[in-house]
Amino acid sequence: MKKTVLVTGASAGIGKATAIYLAQNGYTVYGAARRMEKLQELKAYGIKPVELDITKQESAEGCINQILTEAGSIDILVNNAGFGAYGSIEDVSMDDARYQLEVNVVGAMRLTQLVLPNMRENRYGKIVNISSVGGKIVFPLGGWYHATKFALEALSDSLRNEVRGFGIDVIVVEPGATKSEWGNIATDSLMNVSGHTAYKDLATKTHHVFTQLSQTIAEPIVIAKLIKRGIEAIHPKTRYTTNQMASTVLLFLRKILSDKLMDKLIMSQLN
Numbered sequence: 001m002k003k004t005v006l007v008t009g010a011s012a013g014i015g016k017a018t019a020i021y022l023a024q025n026g027y028t029v030y031g032a033a034r035r036m037e038k039l040q041e042l043k044a045y046g047i048k049p050v051e052l053d054i055t056k057q058e059s060a061e062g063c064i065n066q067i068l069t070e071a072g073s074i075d076i077l078v079n080n081a082g083f084g085a086y087g088s089i090e091d092v093s094m095d096d097a098r099y100q101l102e103v104n105v106v107g108a109m110r111l112t113q114l115v116l117p118n119m120r121e122n123r124y125g126k127i128v129n130i131s132s133v134g135g136k137i138v139f140p141l142g143g144w145y146h147a148t149k150f151a152l153e154a155l156s157d158s159l160r161n162e163v164r165g166f167g168i169d170v171i172v173v174e175p176g177a178t179k180s181e182w183g184n185i186a187t188d189s190l191m192n193v194s195g196h197t198a199y200k201d202l203a204t205k206t207h208h209v210f211t212q213l214s215q216t217i218a219e220p221i222v223i224a225k226l227i228k229r230g231i232e233a234i235h236p237k238t239r240y241t242t243n244q245m246a247s248t249v250l251l252f253l254r255k256i257l258s259d260k261l262m263d264k265l266i267m268s269q270l271n
């Protein structure tokens, strides 16, 4: 029996690659996002486009109800939709901060709440939360983005032990720098928000690091494969992390270094 998957943020980047890869590997895939025009090309892979703004309860309910009516169940939810609202803590407006949390954290948990009754009833389900290496390591001017990924990591740890008894697995996937629309959205917000303030030097240096990173960036299919590995494992790991060298080294150093040494290391990247 084909499993039904909902991938959020399927109009670009990691979500799009994941939707296509899972459809090519025998899953019934629903790809959701706000930009319906971008989702149309997914139809060629047999993916069913669904309109979704994860910040809106009505839109999320409409999306889930449509899939449940058509497919009968949602076996796997990939909470992938997200973006980076960059800028210093002082400069990011409270409205922008709230919106960042609303998309990356509340939106993902809104969909999780909506799929859980069906998964519990079926005593089967996989919830994949797309966090980030930035859910473990923090760079300045990314405070709100990192806060959303740290929150997603914590919520996943809580949820995992809440739903395990219902036959539901919770899997965290932590990409490193990956080719997508994410980088441009993050650097645009960084420079718009802090490019002309007291933090402009740090913003310019951070922008430079992003530009350098974009040269060693992974293809989104790498993360799509990691997601497939997680959902097909009989006993999935709690976390699947990108094996890009830079991320692996940083995560290892985060484990062994003190906060102050880690600060030195991070700031040395911004000089």
Ligand SMILES: NC(=O)c1ccc[n+]([C@@H]2O[C@H](COP(=O)([O-])OP(=O)(O)OC[C@H]3O[C@@H](n4cnc5c(N)ncnc54)[C@H](OP(=O)(O)O)[C@@H]3O)[C@@H](O)[C@H]2O)c1
Pocket (backbone or CB within 6 Å): 008, 009, 010, 011, 012, 013, 014, 015, 032, 033, 034, 035, 036, 038, 052, 053, 054, 055, 080, 081, 082, 083, 084, 103, 130, 131, 132, 133, 134, 174, 175, 176, 177, 178, 179, 180, 181, 182, 183, 185
């Ligand atoms: N790329 C990286 O380097 C990287 C690294 C670590 C983690 N990640 C994480 O990976 C995930 C996917 O990002 P990506 O790199 O693939 O970025 P992307 O290319 O910008 O894709 C983001 C997706 O999220 C959707 N989205 C944004 N706001 C939404 C909303 N309010 N409602 C519904 N959908 C919304 C977008 O669709 P619409 O605009 O059409 O709605 C788009 O499909 C994110 O959670 C990101 O934080 C990315």
